[in-house]
Amino acid sequence: MIHRLLDTVWGQATNLITAPIRRRRWIDLLVLAALVSTLAALWLVGREWTAVQRPSVVISLSAWALPKYVLLSLIRAIAAYAVSLSFTLVVAYWAAKDPLAERVLVPILDILQSVPLLAFLPPVLLLMLTLFPHSNVGLELSAVLLIVTCQAWNMAFSFYQSLKTLPKDLEETAGLFGFNWIQRLRWVEIPFATPGLVWNSMVSVANSWFFLMSAEAFKAGDKNFQLPGVGSYMNTAVEQGNGRAQVYAILTMLALVVLLDQLVWRPVVAWSQRFQVDESAEVEPSDNWLLRFLRRSRLLRWLETKRNQRLHQRRPRTVFFRQAEEGLKRPGRMAPWFAASALIAMLGLMALGGLSVVRLLVDVSPAKWLQLLKAGGASLSRVLLSTFLATLWTLPVGLWIGMSPVWSRRLQSVVQVAASFPSSLIFASLILVFQGMGIGLGVSCVLLMVLSTQWYLLFNIIAGAQAIPADLREASRAYRLSLWKRCWTLYFPAVFPYLVTGWVTATGGAWNASIVTEIVTAKHETLRTFGLGAEVVMATDQGSMPNLAASALLMAGLVVVFNRLVWVPLYRLAETRYALNR
16 A cells, blocks of 8 residues: 555656646645655664664764754654653643542652653663664664653643643533543643643753753763764764864754744644634734645645545444444543553552662762762752742743734744753853853852753743633723733733743753753863762763762652642642633
């Protein structure tokens, strides 16, 4: 069947090429060229992934090597996003719908988002190299999974928060039409969560660029595992102090971010506007130049028609399909048993991992534990201060952008470019500037944390502001409330559920950012300040697994305790008091 489809597409392409000039559709030719280029790129990446594993990789700092490196990094980020989205839809839905799983999964998500990326490196790398000892597949999958740890958590929390704050009228409508759980998920819950999930997807992909240098050029003790990519290019340029190569990397990343914004995020945001719950809200028409361009393609229309015809073909109603339909209508038969089994299996795996960690912790001395506790307190204060400083500017700016359709459309590209730019690339230069101003690393690393975590807050606040019902805005203007009164009584409470999600993910991102802000290499000189992030990096460089396990465990413990005491009560408050549609 694949051969028939390819032959048909080739026939359509031949007709386009041999048609008279006046009837030739250049749009279809461009679409066909894009499809061919995509297949060629996937073939090139497939060759790179399946190649024999090399003991070392030489990264060329030539500008001509950047297109290939960008392609390899982009495919890794796309693969990681696909894994992160699948993880989000499964785990967040499970946590939102099963009270028992919620009490287990939400703390696990809290822990995982706080565990530094370098702590995932040894077990992931060991597992992948064991499974694929002779090819690059193991290293490539290791990089993809490390990028997943930068993307998945805020997407999962966003989807979880949307499911927990689903409007009552939508729930009642789904019940009135007799939707089963899959129909409810497909037609009600995912559409309602789409706007927030789109904005969090942007910040997830942006965060993957931030940690690209660590994901593609990872070190464990005296071993250096490196993959060709723009992250390795940037890392090599910084280590060698090659200013020209750093400029090339910056310009290339800017070009990639702008290209992704125009070809991916702008069309996706325009498409997601159709899922706004408040139909009376003032929004810009959900249109985009790329969407208009693709609608004019006869080739794409033909492929869509063929797909729709195939979907509407009558399928044989076998016993299997009838049993599957009955299972969907009555999920209560098997779902509790399956969910309980999966939960027990997950807890069992965590217990096995915990035993391995305990064996490592035996070798950590009491003096080292005391040092780590002090370092954890220092890092915690920086995390909270950076989150507070980021909130000061993202709350008013996010409200302004989200409630203004015109400015939301105008500033989307600017915000996306700024969020996607890997600020870790310029950390070394900023540290030197701060030192020249007499600002030590202990203070400047807080400002660097703000650069890495502010986008979690801004994107969530924009999504929350866009969800404020238009009738409430009109009522506040009709009663002639002052700007401060409107902010205090309407705007701040309305975005509070989204703000809590932003706080949770921002603090988790700040903990992760501590590993690249508390210890920085500038001009062949390593600068560090006292903190848990610096302890994680030094333990990784020294190959000290006990110290790395102790640092990561302490960081996760601090986050869990803080979440239990602060974020969980705020989540409950957001669900019960400040959800406008409940």
